[in-house]
Amino acid sequence: MQQDMTRGPIVPHIIKFTIPLFTGNLFQQFYNMADTVIVGRFVGADALAAVGSTGTIMFLLMGFAMGITSGFSILTSQKFGAGDEEGVKQSIATGTIMTIIIAAALSISSSLGVNSLLTMMNTPENIIGDARSYLTIICTGLSACIMYNLLSAYLRAVGNSQAPLFFLVFSAILNIGLDILLIVHFKMGTAGAALATVLSQGISAVLCLFYIIARVKLLVPRADQWRIDSKTAGNQLRMGLPMALQFGVTASGTMIMQTAINIFGSTAIAAFTAASKVSMLLTEGMFSLGQTMATYCGQNYGKGDISRLKEGTKRAIQIGAVYSIISGILLMTLLPFFLSVFFSGDTSIAELLPWARTYAILSAVFYIPLCMIFIYRSAMEGCGYALLVLICGIVEFITRFGCAILSMNVHSYFLAVFCDPAAWLTAGVFSFFAFLYVMKDVERKLSSSSELKQQSYR
Numbered sequence: 485m486q487q488d489m490t491r492g493p494i495v496p497h498i499i500k501f502t503i504p505l506f507t508g509n510l511f512q513q514f515y516n517m518a519d520t521v522i523v524g525r526f527v528g529a530d531a532l533a534a535v536g537s538t539g540t541i542m543f544l545l546m547g548f549a550m551g552i553t554s555g556f557s558i559l560t561s562q563k564f565g566a567g568d569e570e571g572v573k574q575s576i577a578t579g580t581i582m583t584i585i586i587a588a589a590l591s592i593s594s595s596l597g598v599n600s601l602l603t604m605m606n607t608p609e610n611i612i613g614d615a616r617s618y619l620t621i622i623c624t625g626l627s628a629c630i631m632y633n634l635l636s637a638y639l640r641a642v643g644n645s646q647a648p649l650f651f652l653v654f655s656a657i658l659n660i661g662l663d664i665l666l667i668v669h670f671k672m673g674t675a676g677a678a679l680a681t682v683l684s685q686g687i688s689a690v691l692c693l694f695y696i697i698a699r700v701k702l703l704v705p706r707a708d709q710w711r712i713d714s715k716t717a718g719n720q721l722r723m724g725l726p727m728a729l730q731f732g733v734t735a736s737g738t739m740i741m742q743t744a745i746n747i748f749g750s751t752a753i754a755a756f757t758a759a760s761k762v763s764m765l766l767t768e769g770m771f772s773l774g775q776t777m778a779t780y781c782g783q784n785y786g787k788g789d790i791s792r793l794k795e796g797t798k799r800a801i802q803i804g805a806v807y808s809i810i811s812g813i814l815l816m817t818l819l820p821f822f823l824s825v826f827f828s829g830d831t832s833i834a835e836l837l838p839w840a841r842t843y844a845i846l847s848a849v850f851y852i853p854l855c856m857i858f859i860y861r862s863a864m865e866g867c868g869y870a871l872l873v874l875i876c877g878i879v880e881f882i883t884r885f886g887c888a889i890l891s892m893n894v895h896s897y898f899l900a901v902f903c904d905p906a907a908w909l910t911a912g913v914f915s916f917f918a919f920l921y922v923m924k925d926v927e928r929k930l931s932s933s934s935e936l937k938q939q940s941y942r
Contacts, residue, residue, distance in 0.1 A: 487643030489780045490565055490787045494796045498776055498803065504645040506772040508652035513765045514660075519677035520761055522663045524754070524826045527673050532826065533750040534614035534674055536757025537607050540735060540742040542622060545594050547731030549630040552586055553579075555724025557637035558782050558865055559716070564642045565786025569702060571716075576638060577705035578716040583634050587627040594623040605739060606746040608753075618674040625682030632689035635696060638703050640779050647695055651688045659684035726870035730861075730877030737884030741903035744888040748839075748897050755839035756901065758826040759819065763847050766811040767854060773804050774858030781866025788930050794923055797863045804855035812848030819844050843901040850905035853912030860915035864922050872918045879914045880907040 489497045524532035556579035563571035598619050607615055632655075636648040659680050666676030696703050745756050777800050784793040823833050823840055857880075861873050884903040891899035 487645070488565075489643060489783045489796075490789060490792070494792065495799050495803075498773075498780065498796065498800055501643070501645050501779065502769075502772050502776045504649040505640070505775050506769050508645075508649040509768040509772050509775075510765065511649075511652045511656035513761075513768055514656050517761050517765065519659075519663060519681060520757065521826050522660075522667050523674060523677050524758070526668050529754045529827060530611050530750055531614050531674055532757060533608075533753040534611035535618055535677060536753055536760075537602070537605070537611060537615050537742065537746060538619045538622070539757065539760070540739040541601050541605075541619060543738055544732060544735035545590065545623065545626060546629065546633075547735045548728045549587065549590060549626070550633055551728030551731035552724045553583060553630065553634040553637045554778065554865065555727040555870060556583065556634070556720045557641040558723050558778065558868065559720050560638055561641035561779050561782030561866065562786035562868070564702075565783030572642070572702055573705040573709055574713050574716050575720065576703055577709045577711065578713050579638075579720055580634065581710070581712050582717060582720070583630065584627075587630040590630070591623060591626040594626060595620060598623060605743045608746065608750055611750055611753075614674040618678045621675055621678035621682060625678075625686065628682055628686030628689055632685050632692060635689060635692040639692075639696070639700065640775065641782070642700070642702060643779065643783070644700065645776075647692070647699075651692050651695075654691070655684045655688035658687060723865070723868055723870040726874040727865060730870075730874040733874070733877040733881045737881040737888075737903070737907060740888040741884050741900065744891045744900040744903070745897070747892060747895075748900070751835060752839045752897060754827075755823075755836040756843055758823055758836070759840035759843045759847075761826075762819070762822045763815060763844065766815055767851065769807045769811065770804055770851070770855040770858045773800050773807075773855070774862035776800070776862075777859050778862040778866045781863045783866075785867045785926065790923070790927055790930055793863070793867070793926075797859065797919070800859045800863075801856065804859055805852055808851035808855045812851045815844050815848045839897065842898060843904075846898075846902055846905045850908045854908040856912040857908060857915050860919040863919060864915075867922055867926055869918075869922050869925075872922065876911050876915050876918065880911040883907040883910045 487497070487501060489501070520532055520535055523535055556575070560572055560575045560579070563569075563575055598616055602612055602615055602619070632651075636651070639645075639647050662680035662683055663677060666672045666680055670676060672679070746753060777797060780796050780800075781793050784790075784796070819841060820833065820837060823836055827833065827836070857876065861876055864870075864872050884907045887899055887903040887906050891897070891903070
């Protein structure tokens, strides 16, 4: 079902679009966590640490891919908001061809660089073998994950957040089933967890493609449109590349943070991995609000309704602030229970808890700035200001880099896990002022465009 966000009550639009995204993103986190939980309980804490040590590398690869696909879909959203169906189809065709090329190149290059990345990140010797097995399979199957994200982004661009939810739920259930089969039954360890992830997302991508062909004709280009249109490609790369680089820069900062944490050993890595997985689960509401605002702002920017764009962003911030406070309270109070889910009775929760609690408390206090980043960054993406989004990522990177280097020099775990909150605070403040600039610039552009139209009528 397509959703036109350029008319009607704003808050119901935001909530209606966000809830399926939130549910779907929760399921995505569930099946990401399923790898971690099943590995931790059936293989051991070292194997869980191995999976956790690859998380930032996966974030780098998938973040770059998600930035590209999100950037490509922004043009689709703007064309849809402007009522340009031909433009929608052309953006789909061009974006899909370019994504296939990028996905293949990224998969091949990342597969070849696994060993170098793990060594560079100070991965402990007792877990590097399992980490290598897990990451190699993920990199090999990266194209399937990228295509699923692209197709889901196209559906969201025209206001359809229900279909991606269905495919995510299916993928989550399938992933858990494959985890149990490959890890518990066939004893494949971390390699089984990676294979389950790749297979479940690949199958979901195929089903999503069939759904679009059968039910969403607006997203199916004609045969003569299947080519790279130079103008469309230029617009998509102008938005997609800075967003991809933004994800890449942010992920590079988290890799440096993980490098700092790795020096404290596999127990600290396992505790941090579990706590960060829970934190990622709780912050999915913020991420989903951001996804909603990218579509909402893209459609309203395409229509030229700046007042509705600003009001919607304001309402999203209010909703996000309440959600952030509730999430922070849940993380701090329920952390011991969450840790018990990840590990079997053979693992000492008391030994893990101090490491996990330090990260959890620091993160929860700074959830509101994190929510600001998601919302303001996505609003700017929807308006096509991808360069400012990239600069926001650079601000995060610089902050994480500084904290990580300092933590390694003074051997402080507190500073290592403070990398995230510090980055959220600085980037949150930057994104707020950047958004104010964007709104003024958009108003100026729309005013100039209106004056030119009036002159042409005279």
